[in-house]
Amino acid sequence: xxxxxxxxxxxxxxxxxxxxxxxxxxxxxxxxxxxxxxxxxxxxxxxxxxxxxxxxxxxxxxxxxxxxxxxxxxxxxxxxxxxxxxxxxxxxxxxxxxxxxxxxxxxxxxxxxxxxxxxxxxxxxxxxxxxxxxxxxxxxxxxxxxxxxxxxxxxxxxxxxxxxxxxxxxxxxxxxxxxxxxxxxxxxxxxxxxxxxxxxxxxxxxxxxxxxxxxxxxxxxxxxxxxxxxxxxxxxxxxxxxxxxxxxxxxxxxxxxxxxxxxxxxxxxxxxxxxxxxxxxxxxxxxxxxxxxxxxxxxxxxxxxxxxxxxxxxxxxxxx
Numbered sequence: 001x002x003x004x005x006x007x008x009x010x011x012x013x014x015x016x017x018x019x020x021x022x023x024x025x026x027x028x029x030x031x032x033x034x035x036x037x038x039x040x041x042x043x044x045x046x047x048x049x050x051x052x053x054x055x056x057x058x059x060x061x062x063x064x065x066x067x068x069x070x071x072x073x074x075x076x077x078x079x080x081x082x083x084x085x086x087x088x089x090x091x092x093x094x095x096x097x098x099x100x101x102x103x104x105x106x107x108x109x110x111x112x113x114x115x116x117x118x119x120x121x122x123x124x125x126x127x128x129x130x131x132x133x134x135x136x137x138x139x140x141x142x143x144x145x146x147x148x149x150x151x152x153x154x155x156x157x158x159x160x161x162x163x164x165x166x167x168x169x170x171x172x173x174x175x176x177x178x179x180x181x182x183x184x185x186x187x188x189x190x191x192x193x194x195x196x197x198x199x200x201x202x203x204x205x206x207x208x209x210x211x212x213x214x215x216x217x218x219x220x221x222x223x224x225x226x227x228x229x230x231x232x233x234x235x236x237x238x239x240x241x242x243x244x245x246x247x248x249x250x251x252x253x254x255x256x257x258x259x260x261x262x263x264x265x266x267x268x269x270x271x272x273x274x275x276x277x278x279x280x281x282x283x284x285x286x287x288x289x290x291x292x293x294x295x296x297x298x299x300x301x302x303x304x305x306x307x308x309x310x311x312x313x314x315x316x317x318x319x320x
Contacts, residue, residue, distance in 0.1 A: 011096040013041040015112075016089030017048050018082045022103040023055040030064050030071070032109040040113045046071045047089040048103075052079040065314045077309040083185035084308045086165065090174050098169045100187065107166040111203040115168040118201045125196035128167040128188065129203035163188065163200060172196070181307065239287055246283060 015033060019026070030046070037044040048071065050058045061073035074088055086100055097116060101107035111129060119127045165187055169177075176194050192198065 011040075011042060012094070013037055013044040013097050013099065013112075013116075014089075014093035014095030015044070015046050015099045015101065016086060016093055017046070017101055017103050018051055018085035018089070019048050019057045019061065019103045020051045020053045020079075020082065020085075021055060021057075022105075023053065023057040023060050025103060025105045026057065026060045026064065029103060029105055029109070030068070032105070033112075034068075034070075036109040036112045040116050041095075043095075044070055045093065045095055047074065047092055048072070049074045049076065049085040049089045051076050051082065051085040062314050069315070071315065073314040075311045075313065077311040080308045081185065082165075083187045086187045087185060088308045088310065091178060093171075093174055096171050098171065098174045099167070100169070101166045102164070106206050107164075108204045108206050111166075112168065114203065115201055118199065119168055119170070122199055123197060124199045125170040125173050126167060126191060126198040128163040128198070128200045130162050130200040131164070131166075131205035132162060132202045133205060166203070167191075170196075183305070183307065185307065243283060243287070246280070 015037070017029070022029075026048070033046055037046075046068070048061045048064070050061055050073065058073070058075050061071075061075075065071045065073045072092065074092070076085060076088065080088075090098065090100075097119075099112055099115070101109070107129065115127045115129060118124070167188075169191065173191065173194060173196050176196075177190060180190050180194075
């Protein structure tokens with residue numbers, strides 16, 4: 001008599017969450033994560049990475065870790081940025097499937113089983129959550145769309161403004177991402193660069209219940225410029241085109257001035273020379289500055305400094 005087939009054991013999960021400025025949300029986040037992961041996971045790991053948050057986030061993480069053997073807390077030595085904090089968590093993620101999400105409960109933990117089901121149903125290695133009905137302020141949404149349009153126009157990676165960090169990723173993707181150690185971190189862009197079988201799923205997006213977003217207009221502009229320098233040489237190509245146009249314009253202006261002189265008309269040679277000197281001088285300084293920015297990116301890379309430094313970590317006995 002044939003025996004019934006043995007049902008495959010549910011997989012293990014890791015959830016990586018960078019923490020900054022959302023201490024009040026952590027207890028509820030932990031409660032919702034525990035409930036959601038209990039539906040799909042044989043074993044799970046919650047990794048909370050405190051990115052030197054100015055509030056009581058680390059104290060709350062210590063409290064949660066002392067009562068939950070599934071939770072690992074990492075405390076970075078200073079603020080390294082959201083994407084470096086994600087990297088710190090990914091370096092310690094052991095689950096077959098890894099979820100990355102924000103700490104402010106706008107990424108809804110109850111969507112994790114849906115992301116997993118979608119990945120399994122379609123044979124995907126990566127599923128990003130697509131926030132169709134974003135609950136952010138209109139100004140923040142406009143800034144986000146403008147940021148991605150500017151990035152795309154400048155030759156950076158093409159991204160969907162409705163997706164962010166929230167998604168589920170197979171361990172093979174995370175293992176490949178661990179090899180990408182460039183100092184300019186942009187988690188979703190680097191995942192897309194890796195390839196693998198990727199998809200998206202519409203997910204619920206909740207309103208922010210606690211705290212305020214740490215991203216401001218100036219930060220978004222700096223982030224866009226940093227990503228362009230890291231992922232694109234289009235600014236250099238635009239500069240070459242601009243230089244070519246200026247040279248062509250200078251030749252036309254020189255021919256015009258020469259023609260006036262041949263016809264005996266009063267010329268504007270001195271004025272033309274002054275304008276040319278100022279224009280070419282400014283262009284030269286801009287070109288030198290742009291090349292310097294690219295060189296500075298290379299300089300940062302060859303230093304080979306760690307992407308983050310962990311001051312201390314905490315987990316309850318029994319935590320892996």
